[in-house]
Amino acid sequence: QSALTQPASVSGSPGQSITISCTGTSSGVGGYNYVSWYQQYPGKAPKLMIYGVSNRPSGVSNRFSGSKSGNTASLTISGLQAEDEADYYCSSYTSSSTLVFGGGTKLTVL
Amino acid sequence: QVQLQESGPGLVKPSETLSLTCTVSGSSISSAYYWGWIRQPPGKGLEWLATIYHSGSTSYNPSLKSRVSISVDTSKNQFSLKLSSVTAADTAVYYCARVDPWFFDYWGQGTLVTVSS
Numbered sequence: 001q002s003a004l005t006q007p008a009s010v011s012g013s014p015g016q017s018i019t020i021s022c023t024g025t026s027s028g029v030g031g032y033n034y035v036s037w038y039q040q041y042p043g044k045a046p047k048l049m050i051y052g053v054s055n056r057p058s059g060v061s062n063r064f065s066g067s068k069s070g071n072t073a074s075l076t077i078s079g080l081q082a083e084d085e086a087d088y089y090c091s092s093y094t095s096s097s098t099l100v101f102g103g104g105t106k107l108t109v110l
Numbered sequence: 111q112v113q114l115q116e117s118g119p120g121l122v123k124p125s126e127t128l129s130l131t132c133t134v135s136g137s138s139i140s141s142a143y144y145w146g147w148i149r150q151p152p153g154k155g156l157e158w159l160a161t162i163y164h165s166g167s168t169s170y171n172p173s174l175k176s177r178v179s180i181s182v183d184t185s186k187n188q189f190s191l192k193l194s195s196v197t198a199a200d201t202a203v204y205y206c207a208r209v210d211p212w213f214f215d216y217w218g219q220g221t222l223v224t225v226s227s
Contacts, residue, residue: 036213
């Protein structure tokens with residue numbers, strides 16, 4: 001199965017908003033509301049930031065939000081902070097009862 | 111508090127079988143969750159490997175299906191991964207995680223497995 005498509009890198013200045021896209025197919029991202037997003041710092045395990053396309057786990061800042069349109073899901077981070085600089089990965093359930101990750105996006109806070 | 115801890119050899123020889131165990135605390139492995147393995151080669155992205163339910167129902171990454179096996183031991187609150195015929199390309203940090211269908215809500219800290227003679 002092919003990985004979901006994410007931009008390799010995005011950047012933004014403190015206080016700005018950025019959006020990371022995650023493109024799949026109609027048998028994955030487009031067919032189910034099972035898209036999740038993870039934040040990963042170097043040398044650390046990933047942390048769940050968004051599940052079910054747009055739900056935030058307890059303790060995750062409301063500056064993080066998720067959405068989906070067709071076969072593309074998006075993660076938006078508003079009020080960018082230095083601590084948001086990390087790698088971000090999307091994931092989706094597929095019609096083959098499998099899970100797939102995106103290639104990852106490196107967020108740089110300028 | 112849910113915690114997961116990977117354990118197993120940090121070095122495996124080419125062509126041998128990689129075996130890892132994940133010990134779960136704070137959550138019964140027989141509860142209504144799935145359990146899974148994910149890996150990350152050095153400097154690269156995440157790759158889902160396999161998922162299992164306590165009943166034994168499994169799902170595997172098609173690209174590895176012929177080499178990977180996941181199992182669960184409810185008596186020890188553990189689940190395990192076996193990856194056969196390993197090569198240098200299987201060198202990675204291996205994570206175990208709880209799967210609340212279908213997202214990974216709790217992760218282990220990860221364990222680096224190097225394939226080398």
